Amino acid sequence: MPELPEVETIARGVRPALRGRRIARVVVREPRLRWPVADDLPPRLAGRTVRDVRRRAKYLVIDAGPESLIAHLGMSGRLLLVEADAPAARHDHVDVVLSSGLAVRLRDPRRFGSLHVAAAPGDHPLLAKLGPEPLGDRFDGRYLFSVSRGRTVSIKDLLLNSRIVAGIGNIYASEALFGARVHPRTAAGRLGRVRLERVAAAVRAVLQRAIDTGGTTLRDYRTPGGDPGLFSIELAAYGRAGRPCPRCGAAIRALRQGGRSSFYCPRCQRR
DNA sequence: ACTGGCACCTGGGCGC
DNA sequence: TGCGCCCAGGTGCCAG
Incomplete structure (x- = not known):
């Protein structure tokens, strides 16, 4: 959950x-x-x-x-x-x-x-051995740049690696890469400072927004008191395969990475 | 040192 | 209705 x-x-x-x-x-x-x-x-x-x-x-x-x-x-x-x-x-x-x-x-x-x-x-x-908090001071584009040089792992899998950055899950990894306009299969080591700055900013933005609204992306989420979550966060990409990209209208696609689903816009998100 | 794949476990949804 | 299959928001561990 x-x-x-x-x-x-x-x-x-x-x-x-x-x-x-x-x-x-x-x-x-x-x-x-x-x-x-x-x-x-x-x-x-x-x-x-x-x-x-x-x-x-x-x-x-x-x-x-x-x-x-x-x-x-x-x-x-x-x-x-x-x-x-x-x-x-x-x-x-x-x-x-x-x-x-x-x-x-x-x-x-x-x-x-x-x-x-x-x-x-x-x-x-x-x-x-957890990496820095994504909402903390140590996580930014410079940090992502420094830890990704020479690495062939996809940027999606890098974001899911808790030793690199702690606590980013599958939904928010997809959403952040959508926000940053970076294709989830892009090799982390091929991304430059500018795009990694966008990735870091998008990670922070999507997480902070979800916290600020007190909401959740999760359908079956319940508060500790048993109330349903607000389910107030509109997901742009995750779970929306075949539906239009909210930015450009192209059909969102799904792919598998490491046994997990990723969702992305084939027009907006570049390798 | 990295990388990708597997494992753990239950329940829900789907097609037949 | 029932059965079998696939999928799910996590993440440590393993072999290569």
Whole structure:
């Protein structure tokens, strides 16, 4: 389910319910997530007070005293804010029960998500090697230029590489390249500074816009309270194969890269 | 060091 | 209705 803007929106959504609350207990009904939930995760978090909730790439980091809970929602994960005694539905794998009587519940049918506990989350193996945040100061055209010299990988796959830049997903990679008018199969190393500046600016613009509107591109997105997302972001290219390009009217095309779909305008987007 | 392909898992939609 | 197939928003790991 979640791309970076959704994770950011989720972090903002659960922050008020979590911040300053004590974690009464963590209930693990199904530990078999992408990585098994560690046996010592519940005892390490129980009794801690949540200081803050933040996002790194698509990870939620819940800072709770000397320990932090790291959560990834994978493809199908959702966080729900529920009454602590609300009956668990199918795929409700873990509850973080708060002293307030609410619980943050992880529901994840595909179980591609994961939960981890770490005293130094930034050093956790899943976070330590992430590239810069796409909305942070270190990500710009100059940076993309420096990391792409000599590389034959497509610009689309480069944007999806979390060691290069953290948290850009398949939808936003397509949308950003549409915005930058760069063909998704272009070898990253063949792009010059000017076009990489456009790519970086388009990445930032499309992500920031999605966050600012509080919206989502995702049809089945729900807020932590269970409300439907606003679904307010109009996608220009993603999922629109055969339909007209909003810029020039040519038919949008689909292609496969690394087993994933890309969408682009064959007239606007140049190699 | 890079690159492309596979793996993990469930559910929804489609054609027959 | 049912079955089989393909597809899906992520990302670590592997062989080449």
